[in-house]
Amino acid sequence: MMRKNMLRKAICTGLVVVLGLVVSACSRGPAQGTVNGEVTLDGQVLKKGNVNFEAVDGSSPTTGAMIEDGKFTAQVSVGQMKVMLHATKVVGKRKAYDTPEAPWEDEVAEMPPGRYNLNSALKLDVKRGEQDVKYELKSK
Numbered sequence: 001m002m003r004k005n006m007l008r009k010a011i012c013t014g015l016v017v018v019l020g021l022v023v024s025a026c027s028r029g030p031a032q033g034t035v036n037g038e039v040t041l042d043g044q045v046l047k048k049g050n051v052n053f054e055a056v057d058g059s060s061p062t063t064g065a066m067i068e069d070g071k072f073t074a075q076v077s078v079g080q081m082k083v084m085l086h087a088t089k090v091v092g093k094r095k096a097y098d099t100p101e102a103p104w105e106d107e108v109a110e111m112p113p114g115r116y117n118l119n120s121a122l123k124l125d126v127k128r129g130e131q132d133v134k135y136e137l138k139s140k
Helices: 002-028
Strands: 032-041 048-055 063-068 071-077 079-086 088-095 104-110 123-126 129-137
Touching: 032 048, 032 123, 048 071, 071 079, 079 129
Parallel strands: 032 129
Antiparallel strands: 032 071, 048 063, 048 079, 063 071, 079 123, 088 104
């Protein structure tokens, strides 16, 4: 009986160790690099916005970061990424919905042209470790 309990305990301990190794291996995820960036638009610091990194081959999830005072830091999967930069500006006011009592809300538009976001051709080969990038966007 004692031998049976010891055997059961050894099997359970072994299973816990194997399960721990599997979970730890799975939780690591894809290799990542840290991208530190600066963003300007027409020579001016982009005050607020966001940056998205999308794997060109679709092999890893899209990652993003907030741009504050022209700077961002993002943890990005290693590999070739499409870079999309977004920022909005208020261009007017509009009714939230089509009734007389509807509240007014800001109408916004993208500041950077589509070639930097929806139709971006910007690419970045993300490597392990840290890398610095600078994006100098032009509105024209």
